[in-house]
Amino acid sequence: MYSLRIDGVATSIRIENHFRETLTEIGPGDGMTVAQLITRLWHEAVDVDHDLGNFTSFLRICCNRYHALIAAGEISAEHSVAIASHPAREILARETACRNLRMNGYGIPVTSKKQRASCRRRRGISGPFGIAKVRRSRKVTD
Structure with missing residues (x-):
């Protein structure tokens, strides 16, 4: 479980190990901690008016999308390469x-x-x- 603050509000997120590991892979490549990555995803989702009733589900989709883009060869599988560079x-x-x-x-x-x-x-x-x-x-x- 992740405990973090999003816009000053204490939040906890329960997510399966596979998705936790994926978030841990993504963050450092872009110079972010997992908490910073989750906060950024929250803000990006809010900016485009996504329904965030189940934010954990949104995080799972983001992780699956990350792996699908790697499998399709659209982004690098190297963890040191920032996603923002694609x-x-x-x-x-x-x-x-x-x-x-x-x-x-x-x-x-x-x-x-x-x-x-x-x-x-x-x-x-x-x-x-x-x-x-x-x-x-x-x-x-x-």
């Missing part, structure tokens, strides 16, 4: 372009194969319906 506007523009692909009645984007493949690779998705590919290994027993 081209946020370009990343958001690419993601918006992928989201805004026109869809036909079956949910399949109506654009070039090259553009569809690029967006799917960036999001880690494969298949014509945008279904994440899950590979499972089967153990063969005699």
Whole structure:
């Protein structure tokens, strides 16, 4: 559990270890403590009028988004590289372009194969319906 002050108000946040570790990874790269990072995320969310009824859930989403951006190759996996050093506007523009692909009645984007493949690779998705590919290994027993 984190205990911190946001705008002078004492706050405590309970969050699972995985997300706690992720917040601990993110902060130092940008020269912030975890408490400073959480406060910054709070202010950024307030600035864009997000509903902060469940701020802990918002933090989980931020952590998952961080890992998704690393997996997509949009940001560096090196913890020493500040997130602020990445081209946020370009990343958001690419993601918006992928989201805004026109869809036909079956949910399949109506654009070039090259553009569809690029967006799917960036999001880690494969298949014509945008279904994440899950590979499972089967153990063969005699």
